[in-house]
Amino acid sequence: MSTEAASGMLTYRDAVREAMCEAMRADERVFLMGEDVGRYGGGFGVSKGMLAEFGPERIRDTPLSESAFTGAGIGAALNGMRPIVEIMTVNFSLLALDQIMNNAATLRHMSGGQFEIPLVIRMCTGGGRQLAAQHSHSLEGWYAHIPGIKVLVPATIADARGMLAPALADPNPVLIFEHGSLYNTQGELPSPPPAVDIEHAAVVRAGEDVTLIAYGGMLARTIEAAELLAAHDVGAEVVDLRVLRPLDDAGFLSSARRTHRAVVVDEGWRSGSLAAEVSARITEQAFYDLDAPVERVCGAEVPTPYAAHLEQAATPQAATIAAAALRTVGRDG
Amino acid sequence: MTATPPAFTPPAEPVPAHGVDLLRDMLRIRRFEETCAELYSATKIHGFLHLYIGEEAVATGTLRALGPDDAIVATYREHGHALLRGVGAEALMAEMFGRSGGCCRGRGGSMHVFDAATRFYGGNAIVAGGLPIAVGLALADRMLGRDRVTACFFGEGAMAEGEFHESLNLAALWKLPVLFLCENNHYAMGSALELTESETNLTLKAASYEVPAWSVDGMDVVAVEREARRAVLAIRGGGGPVFLECQTYRFRAHSMYDPDLYRDRAEVAEWKEQHDPIDLLAARLRAQDMLDDATLERIEAEIAAELEAAVAFAEASELEPVEDLARDVYAGDGA
Ligand SMILES: Cc1ncc(C[n+]2csc(CCOP(=O)(O)OP(=O)(O)O)c2C)c(N)n1
Numbered sequence: 147m148s149t150e151a152a153s154g155m156l157t158y159r160d161a162v163r164e165a166m167c168e169a170m171r172a173d174e175r176v177f178l179m180g181e182d183v184g185r186y187g188g189g190f191g192v193s194k195g196m197l198a199e200f201g202p203e204r205i206r207d208t209p210l211s212e213s214a215f216t217g218a219g220i221g222a223a224l225n226g227m228r229p230i231v232e233i234m235t236v237n238f239s240l241l242a243l244d245q246i247m248n249n250a251a252t253l254r255h256m257s258g259g260q261f262e263i264p265l266v267i268r269m270c271t272g273g274g275r276q277l278a279a280q281h282s283h284s285l286e287g288w289y290a291h292i293p294g295i296k297v298l299v300p301a302t303i304a305d306a307r308g309m310l311a312p313a314l315a316d317p318n319p320v321l322i323f324e325h326g327s328l329y330n331t332q333g334e335l336p337s338p339p340p341a342v343d344i345e346h347a348a349v350v351r352a353g354e355d356v357t358l359i360a361y362g363g364m365l366a367r368t369i370e371a372a373e374l375l376a377a378h379d380v381g382a383e384v385v386d387l388r389v390l391r392p393l394d395d396a397g398f399l400s401s402a403r404r405t406h407r408a409v410v411v412d413e414g415w416r417s418g419s420l421a422a423e424v425s426a427r428i429t430e431q432a433f434y435d436l437d438a439p440v441e442r443v444c445g446a447e448v449p450t451p452y453a454a455h456l457e458q459a460a461t462p463q464a465a466t467i468a469a470a471a472l473r474t475v476g477r478d479g
Numbered sequence: 480m481t482a483t484p485p486a487f488t489p490p491a492e493p494v495p496a497h498g499v500d501l502l503r504d505m506l507r508i509r510r511f512e513e514t515c516a517e518l519y520s521a522t523k524i525h526g527f528l529h530l531y532i533g534e535e536a537v538a539t540g541t542l543r544a545l546g547p548d549d550a551i552v553a554t555y556r557e558h559g560h561a562l563l564r565g566v567g568a569e570a571l572m573a574e575m576f577g578r579s580g581g582c583c584r585g586r587g588g589s590m591h592v593f594d595a596a597t598r599f600y601g602g603n604a605i606v607a608g609g610l611p612i613a614v615g616l617a618l619a620d621r622m623l624g625r626d627r628v629t630a631c632f633f634g635e636g637a638m639a640e641g642e643f644h645e646s647l648n649l650a651a652l653w654k655l656p657v658l659f660l661c662e663n664n665h666y667a668m669g670s671a672l673e674l675t676e677s678e679t680n681l682t683l684k685a686a687s688y689e690v691p692a693w694s695v696d697g698m699d700v701v702a703v704e705r706e707a708r709r710a711v712l713a714i715r716g717g718g719g720p721v722f723l724e725c726q727t728y729r730f731r732a733h734s735m736y737d738p739d740l741y742r743d744r745a746e747v748a749e750w751k752e753q754h755d756p757i758d759l760l761a762a763r764l765r766a767q768d769m770l771d772d773a774t775l776e777r778i779e780a781e782i783a784a785e786l787e788a789a790v791a792f793a794e795a796s797e798l799e800p801v802e803d804l805a806r807d808v809y810a811g812d813g814a
Contacts, residue, residue, distance in 0.1 A: 185741045186669025209639030209675035210606050210667055237605065241640070276526035276577070278588050280604040448808050452526060452588030453577030459801045 158300075159329040161307035162192050162268070164339075166230060169314055170200055173228060176314060179206040179215055180232030189234040190270055190329055216242035216267065220250050220319075223265035228314055233269040236285045236323065250319040251294030265319045266310065272325040272363040272413055273461060279449035282457070284413040286323040286362070287420035290390035296320045297390040298344055301365035303333035305388060308342030316344070325363030347388055347397025353381035356471045357401040359424055360411040361387035364462060368411050371467035378468075380475055390420055395427055402428050406437040407474035411462050416444035441470040482665035482672070482728065482746060484698075484754050494701055494763050499770060501543070501700050503778050505535040505757050508559035510782045511568060514790065515558065515575060515589075519735050523793075524575045527604075528589050529556040533730030536756035537662050538563055540703025541630060541725070544711045550598040550616050550629040552609040555590035556662075556729075557602050560632060566594040568789035573796045580796030586807075606667075607633060607640035610659075614646050617655035617720075628714050630658045635724075636667025638684060639675055647688040647722070654719035658710055659685065661724045662697070668733045669741035685722030697725030698754045701763075728754065 156164070169176045178193060178200075184207040187194030197205045208215040212233060219231035233239045239246070246267065253261045273282035290297045296318055300306045306324070313320040350365070351372050360368035365386050372382035383405055385398045402408040408428050412421035425440045446460040472478060494501075512532050518524045531538070538559040545551070553560045561571055566582055574581030575589055582594050592602035600616065603609040613631035620627040637643050638661065650657045661681055665672050672679050685692035691713065695706040703725055710721040728750040732739035739747075764770035806812050 182668045182670055185674075186737075187740075189668070207670055207674055209670070210636045211639045211641070213641055241605075241642075276588065278526065278586070278591055278604070280591070280608075281527070446804055448805050449586075451586040451804070452583075452591070453585035453799060454525065455798055455801060456577075456585065456804055459804050 155332045155334050156303065157329065158303055158306045158324070158331050159190065159192050161303045161335070162310070162324065163194070163196065165307050165310035166193065167196065167199065169230075169310060170204060173314070175226065175228040176230065177204040177206060177227065178230045178232060179208055179219060181208055181210060181234055183207060183232050188232065190326065192329070193232070212238055212241035213245055217245040217249065219265050219267065220245060220253075220263055223263045223319070224253070224261055229265055230310075230314070231265065231267045233267060235281055235326075236269050236271040237280050237283055239267075239269050239285070246289070246295070246319075246321075247292055251292045254318070255294060262317050263319045264314070264317050266313045266322060267319070268322045268324060270326045271323040272327060273450050273457060274327045274363070276452055276454055276457060278452040282450035284363075284445065286321075286390055287412065287414040289321055290393075290420055290423070292391070294319070295391065296344065298322045299362040299388065299390055300324065301328070301362050301386055301388070303331070303335060304340060305342055307335055307339045309344055312342070312344045320344070323362060327363050331366075344389055345394060347394040348386045349383060349401060350386045351382070351384040353383035353405065355381045355405055356407040356409060356474050357383045357385060357398065357405045358409050358411060358467065358471060359385045359387060359398050361390065362413070364411045364413050367462065367464050368467055370464040371471065374464055374468040375471055378472065378477070380471065382471055387424070393424065393427070395431065398424065399428065399432050403432050403435040406435055407471075408436070409441040409443060409467065409470045409474060411467055412442065412444045413461060414445055415447050416442060417447060419444055438474040438476070441474055443467050443470050484728075484750060492701065494760070494767055494769060498701070498760065498764050498767075499774065499778075501539055501704070502757065502760050502764060502770070503782075504539040504563055505700065505760065506778060507562055507782055507785070508535045508538065509757060510779075510786060511562055511571075512558060514786050516731075516735070518575070518790070524589065525577070526588050526590070527555065528735045529733065530729070530731040531556050531559040533750065533755070534662060534664060534697065534727045535559055536700035536703050536760075537660070537697045537725040537727055538632075540700045541658075541660055541707040541723075543704045544707035545628065545630055548598070548625070548627050550600060550613075550627065552600045552613040552616070552629065552631045553602060554606070554609065554633055555602065555604040556634070557592055557632070558589065561592045561594065561599055561602070564594070564599050565597045566592065566599060568785050569792035570594075572789040572793040576793040576796065577798075578793055578796035579799040580792060585799050607637035607642040609633065610637070610642050610646035613657050614650050614655060617650065617657045618653065621653070621655055626715060628656045628658055628711055630660055632660045632662055634667060635661055635663040635665070635672055635681060636670070636675065638681060644688075647685060647690055647720070650720040651688045651690045654717070656714045657720040658707070658714055659690070659720060659722040661722065662727060663724050664727050664729045666729070666733070666742065668737070671741075681724050682722065690720050690722045691718070692722035692724070694724040694726060697727035698756045698759060700756055700760055
């Protein structure tokens with residue numbers, strides 16, 4: 147298996163690939179299907195080398211037919227297989243939205259519990275690469291709106307490596323969103339890699355003064371903001387949501403109750419966003435513990451522009467996150 | 480998997496009088512894109528960049544068959560189409576640079592070129608996303624009693640999408656004036672046609688919707704123009720849509736991100752050496768005494784000057800002010 151990381155280290159891309167290889171070695175029912183996952187090695191190089199090990203029956207190149215191959219994944223999952231469907235990017239997943247929403251998410255309930263869809267759908271999400279408005283959006287918040295599916299957002303190498311196994315073991319359809327800016331990030335993992343859960347948010351940095359809540363591609367930037375805040379003597383606790391549906395309320399509420407302040411960071415558009423949901427839950431359940439209104443730092447409400455400076459302006463940055471946190475402690479950024 | 484060059488008979492017909500213009504058009508596309516590739520390496524152009532090099536005869540021949548009132552819908556591999564349609568090299572290059580002088584003020588970039596003045600409706604980076612739009616443009620023309628054609632370009636990969644089938648059916652059912660132009664370069668990213676289509680005779684698919692459909696050697700610009708004119712004539716006559724498959728080949732990788740590991744080197748070399756549409760036309764022009772070295776040098780010099788000016792314009796063009804980020808999300812947001 148090819149790894150592009152330095153020795154002892156692995157990239158996020160390697161971590162996803164290793165997780166898929168491990169699952170396929172362990173369970174004959176697992177197979178990978180999607181556009182250019184085989185010969186090309188995956189649109190983002192995630193499945194590179196897997197065709198050689200597993201062959202074309204289990205590493206299935208599909209035509210450009212998102213609705214059909216996602217629907218086929220649902221059918222195969224209904225009928226005894228454990229498919230991993232790769233959709234190149236979340237913008238293209240909209241061509242398969244009907245299958246995800248009207249079939250994958252509904253069949254169990256609508257059939258009175260007779261059917262099970264143990265399907266994993268992976269896709270790339272997010273901006274930052276100057277790909278403009280048809281390749282850059284963060285629509286995982288939309289998917290988190292849908293009952294009947296689970297939504298995972300691995301932000302770390304450990305989660306990229308660890309989330310797939312429990313997702314495949316889950317009897318529900320699970321969507322995994324991989325932020326495009328993360329594939330080349332590197333990290334070290336113990337061997338064997340630690341098991342992870344797909345239920346809980348995680349505190350990834352401790353702090354006393356304000357809780358910063360983020361996920362996916364925004365986590366690293368939020369940690370950066372916490373470092374900026376440390377220079378202002380503000381201790382920021384950072385919570386990685388990890389799972390957008392079902393949301394782990396206790397995971398972020400306990401931190402917000404302790405720090406009495408919260409900032410929610412979301413690359414998605416502000417209106418009707420995942421950040422709106424998290425913010426509402428904090429005000430519903432921890433209102434009397436708060437010392438300041440909940441702040442949100444979200445993507446600007448525009449189709450993502452191509453030009454670098456405009457794309458940056460449209461996306462939450464460490465400085466804007468830190469400024470929002472400073473407002474919650476009554477100081478100006 | 481191999482993509483053998485099409486078995487079309489060698490062109491017997493003479494090159495028409497405007498043959499040198501066809502050559503100039505193809506050279507403009509090729510040199511523009513070679514410049515873009517260099518500028519990409521120099522990090523002046525970013526994001527995804529899909530080059531059309533090798534496929535120039537398709538846009539060149541087909542656009543000649545259209546009039547100024549006709550509409551065009553293209554894909555993310557559309558620089559050549561935009562350039563020949565009349566989107567100036569300066570506005571196009573500035574768009575690639577992400578500057579305010581670009582035809583989309585830097586919001587679109589390489590994959591999303593739009594130009595209302597020339598009825599150029601994208602630049603669409605969702606595979607097959609343009610086909611339904613072309614159907615709608617044609618529907619409006621029909622309903623408003625205008626004699627216009629909408630030319631819709633797409634790769635053969637798009638034919639696996641539902642939108643292809645839905646659009647062909649609708650256009651045929653309503654007899655809409657759409658020219659469906661399949662640019663069959665034999666690969667959709669890394670997937671050869673044989674791996675993605677159960678029926679590789681693409682004209683049969685279109686014909687099954689009662690759409691007249693035929694193929695042309697897409698490396699022979701003269702033949703492409705001839706067949707495109709024939710198709711446009713049929714459409715203007717009220718005969719409904721036509722499907723024209725242009726068999727071609729991309730000489731470069733899918734995009735600048737693609738290491739191009741799925742094609743046989745010999746296959747790529749054969750297409751480049753024996754089927755380069757520019758070389759083929761130049762040879763025929765010389766054989767007919769329509770081209771000499773001096774003429775070719777003059778054309779190249781004119782194109783070089785045009786591109787130099789375009790790059791200078793793009794370099795000098797301002798960045799869009801950040802305060803204008805949300806401009807044009809809704810009507811009335813304009814400056
Ligand atoms: C709906 C959708 N799915 C996937 C992609 C990713 N993608 C971009 S181009 C491409 C190949 C398209 O091939 P084809 O239609 O033959 O056109 P070509 O690139 O060869 O000109 C793919 C898979 C996309 N842009 N849109």
